[in-house]
Amino acid sequence: MPRIRTYHDLTEPDRSGLPEQIGVQRRRVAERLAGVRRVIAVMSGKGGVGKSYVTAHLSRALARAGRSVGVLDADLNGPTIPRLLGVNHSPLPTPQGAVEPATGADGVKCISMALLLEDGAPLAFRGPETESFVWRGALEASALREFLGDVAWGALDVLLLDLPPGMQRYVELCDLLAQPPPVLTVTIPTPESRDAVRRAMRAARERGSQLLGVVENMVGGEFPGSAGDDLAGEFGVPILARLPWRPTPDAWAGLAGRL
Amino acid sequence: MKFLCVDCDRQMAFEERRLPGDGTLAATFKCPQCGRTVAMLTNPMETQLVSSLGVEIGGRTVPAQPLETVRKMVATGRDDAFDDEGGRADGRTGGPTWSTDAQERLARVPSFVRGMVKKIYADYARDRGIAEITPVVMDSARAELGLEGM
Numbered sequence: 288m289p290r291i292r293t294y295h296d297l298t299e300p301d302r303s304g305l306p307e308q309i310g311v312q313r314r315r316v317a318e319r320l321a322g323v324r325r326v327i328a329v330m331s332g333k334g335g336v337g338k339s340y341v342t343a344h345l346s347r348a349l350a351r352a353g354r355s356v357g358v359l360d361a362d363l364n365g366p367t368i369p370r371l372l373g374v375n376h377s378p379l380p381t382p383q384g385a386v387e388p389a390t391g392a393d394g395v396k397c398i399s400m401a402l403l404l405e406d407g408a409p410l411a412f413r414g415p416e417t418e419s420f421v422w423r424g425a426l427e428a429s430a431l432r433e434f435l436g437d438v439a440w441g442a443l444d445v446l447l448l449d450l451p452p453g454m455q456r457y458v459e460l461c462d463l464l465a466q467p468p469p470v471l472t473v474t475i476p477t478p479e480s481r482d483a484v485r486r487a488m489r490a491a492r493e494r495g496s497q498l499l500g501v502v503e504n505m506v507g508g509e510f511p512g513s514a515g516d517d518l519a520g521e522f523g524v525p526i527l528a529r530l531p532w533r534p535t536p537d538a539w540a541g542l543a544g545r546l
Numbered sequence: 547m548k549f550l551c552v553d554c555d556r557q558m559a560f561e562e563r564r565l566p567g568d569g570t571l572a573a574t575f576k577c578p579q580c581g582r583t584v585a586m587l588t589n590p591m592e593t594q595l596v597s598s599l600g601v602e603i604g605g606r607t608v609p610a611q612p613l614e615t616v617r618k619m620v621a622t623g624r625d626d627a628f629d630d631e632g633g634r635a636d637g638r639t640g641g642p643t644w645s646t647d648a649q650e651r652l653a654r655v656p657s658f659v660r661g662m663v664k665k666i667y668a669d670y671a672r673d674r675g676i677a678e679i680t681p682v683v684m685d686s687a688r689a690e691l692g693l694e695g696m
Contacts, residue, residue: 294548297557311610315610379629381629404623411621413620414590418591433613437612
């Protein structure tokens with residue numbers, strides 16, 4: 288049996304060019320985001336704390352303060368940003384090799400799977416159903432990459448990324464972006480939320496993301512606890528806002544002013 | 547993944563890709579020294595995994611279209627999600643006409659991806675000075691550009 292060279296021993300040209308294709312994808316994201324001054328991930332690690340609600344209203348407050356703002360709805364399976372921004376569906380133009388984002392309230396640009404899916408339809412992919420767990424994650428990561436790299440974001444002061452519960456999408460983001468994005472964390476006051484959000488903040492810090500601070504949502508209602516103070520103290524970050532059930536425009540403006 | 551001709555100690559070169567339409571993929575590789583050819587066959591799950599990455603085995607023949615993976619792979623996309631009639635990537639306007647047969651064939655493409663496919667065929671025809679797109683032109687484009695399944 289002759290010695291067989293290993294993969295890394297090979298030096299011949301690779302016509303298939305898969306690594307180059309991946310490189311092109313990454314460069315496309317970098318080029319598309321070159322005009323974006325700040326990319327901020329809004330995350331929690333806990334579902335139902337109001338991430339999308341905070342993201343949408345924060346984006347509008349930033350826009351009202353004169354910033355050019357975009358929102359990327361990274362919750363592919365439960366997208367809500369278009370509704371929160373009051374976006375009415377119309378076909379998205381695709382000039383110049385990119386998709387034009389929709390424009391919502393206060394001029395906030397957005398892209399979301401909700402703009403692309405049939406009304407009420409779940410996100411379903413073509414392909415063999417029996418082993419979908421193998422490829423579905425890769426497909427969702429590709430969709431996220433295309434939302435970043437194929438949308439004509441143009442010049443933005445801020446691009447907010449509304450992440451779904453859990454850490455998977457954040458990890459994918461870190462792989463796609465040149466550096467881990469700064470993170471704004473949303474929690475509700477309860478200890479259950481605190482525990483879940485703590486894990487997310489720890490993971491984000493370990494990945495190298497700057498923790499911008501904590502937004503404590505749904506304060507003063509049915510949810511007792513001190514998650515905001517606990518997390519802010521533990522991670523040495525500010526509480527950017529404590530939002531009651533019905534925040535006033537001033538509350539959103541205050542949050543926007545602290546970013 | 548690479549293929550090595552053990553007898554010649556040469557890396558085999560990619561030759562051809564085929565998507566027979568049953569979810570599988572066949573890709574052939576040839577030894578540049580002895581000419582031996584092997585075929586790599588992938589099952590539907592393996593084929594899907596590669597497609598999910600947004601890459602093409604054998605290399606790309608046309609530039610990636612905006613949201614290409616989403617449009618190719620999402621089964622529940624709305625018919626009117628995109629407006630692809632706004633011209634081509636390089637800004638040139640106008641374009642070839644479509645024969646009735648070609649229009650009927652295009653109409654069978656899922657609507658979510660139809661605009662993107664139409665644009666690829668139209669660009670192909672423009673680049674070759676073809677005034678009318680017919681099924682024959684579509685077949686040529688498919689073979690030349692590797693548009694299996696379109």
